[in-house]
Amino acid sequence: MMAAFKKLVRFNSGAQIHYGDLVSVSDNKYTVRKLEGSPFGNLRATEEIHHVESLECPIESTPIVMCIGLNYKQHAKEASLPVPTYPVVFTKPADALAGPFETISIHPDARELLDYEGELTVVISRDAKNVSEEDALDYVLGYTAGNDLSARNFQLPEASGGQFCYAKSFDRFAPIGYTIVSAEEIPNPQVLQLTTKVNGVVKQETSTEDMIWTVRQIISHLSRGTTLRKGTLIMTGTPSGVGFFRKEFLKDGDVVEVEIEGTSATKNRIQY
Numbered sequence: 357m358m359a360a361f362k363k364l365v366r367f368n369s370g371a372q373i374h375y376g377d378l379v380s381v382s383d384n385k386y387t388v389r390k391l392e393g394s395p396f397g398n399l400r401a402t403e404e405i406h407h408v409e410s411l412e413c414p415i416e417s418t419p420i421v422m423c424i425g426l427n428y429k430q431h432a433k434e435a436s437l438p439v440p441t442y443p444v445v446f447t448k449p450a451d452a453l454a455g456p457f458e459t460i461s462i463h464p465d466a467r468e469l470l471d472y473e474g475e476l477t478v479v480i481s482r483d484a485k486n487v488s489e490e491d492a493l494d495y496v497l498g499y500t501a502g503n504d505l506s507a508r509n510f511q512l513p514e515a516s517g518g519q520f521c522y523a524k525s526f527d528r529f530a531p532i533g534y535t536i537v538s539a540e541e542i543p544n545p546q547v548l549q550l551t552t553k554v555n556g557v558v559k560q561e562t563s564t565e566d567m568i569w570t571v572r573q574i575i576s577h578l579s580r581g582t583t584l585r586k587g588t589l590i591m592t593g594t595p596s597g598v599g600f601f602r603k604e605f606l607k608d609g610d611v612v613e614v615e616i617e618g619t620s621a622t623k624n625r626i627q628y
Contacts, residue, residue, distance in 0.1 A: 360391060360399040363535040363620075364498060366412040373412055377401065378535050385409055395497055395536075396481065396586040411534045413455035414500065414620075415479065419585040421448035421530045422578055423504060425520060427593025428566045434596045443569045443577055446520040448504075451527045453589070456534035456622040460505065466526055467628055469508035470606040473594035474552030474560050474614035476545065477502030478571055479536050480588040484579045492575035495584070499542055500620040501533035502591050503552075503612055508600050532589065533620025542618065545571045549617035550595060554610055560597035567593065 363378035367388050375395060376388035390404040395415070425444035426432050432439055454460060462470060481497035504524060510516060511523035542548070545564060552560035569577070574592055578584055599605050606612065608628035615621035 359538040359540050360401050361395075362538050362541055364391075364395055364414050364538070365535050366414055366416070367406060367408045368410070368412060369406050369408065373416075375399065376406065379405070386411060411456065413453065413532065414534060414536045415453075415587060418450055418453050418587050418589050420450060421452055421589045421591060422584070423448060423520075423524065423591045424569065424574055424593040427568050428562065428595040429568060430562065430566055430596035431594060431598070432568070434601050439568055443574060444520075445578065446524065448521070448525050448530050452525055452530040454528040454531035454624065456531060456620075457624065458528065458531060459625045459627045460528045460531065461627045463526060464628075466507035466510070468605075469600070470626070471506045471508050471599040472552060472554065472559070472606060472612045472614075473504035473506060473598055474550055475502045475504050475591040475594050476548060476550060476564050476571075476616055477532055478545075478575070478590040478592060480575075480584050480586055480590070481539075482586045484575065484584040486581065487576050487579040489572040489576045492572040493539060493545075495575060496539040496571070498536040498538045499545060499548075499616065500536045501550075501614040501616045501622050502589070503531050503614045503622055503624065504591050504594060505529040505531070508605070530589065530591070531622045531624045533614070533616070533622045535620040537619040548619065551615045551617075552597065553613040554599075554604075554606070556611075559599070559602070560595050562595040564592075566595060
């Protein structure tokens, strides 16, 4: 069945928030076709066109954010770490979700080694369990940009015991882009360009072709004996260029932008 949208957004109109299909962007204003229903159920296009000046997070909530670590060849090289047998998996809770233009307030204890991780992010369209690699993309609602914010001081082995979740699970530590581009518009997610900027300076720039495990493989692995609920976000790993290996960490007022070519972007200010 053909998707009811190409670029899914959420927007505020008349004190109500609606889903929409992004038609165009001009001078930071958005032309949107209103949609009715839910992207995880029956979503229907209408003839109602809105012109808005801001967009909300493209999904209202998520049951969980599944994350993959060490999934780019060049990132594994910069980290001097061997590629494991299976993908490195950790999670962020539902409250880590943040919108594309939100200011992210950072707890004082998470500021010392605060880092960015630009990532291609997958949105699961329907419950998935024991999914084959061949069928995996049939469970994708769409793709967006994401930033796996990380408090590295809580990720260091002496603090974490090798467990990543706590360092990455603070509220609003998973901002995603302003649109979710339909899976139909991106038949091959392994040929996308990812760019991360801090205060306008490029820090990460690579193709998703450098991934060790593809989106198909990740979905199949995560759904092995485990139900991925509709609305689940999957952050598929970050490329080389993170702040930890540059010895550059985020400061108060820094602006982090993550863009996935042809999909979406997120632009968030860090607030201490």
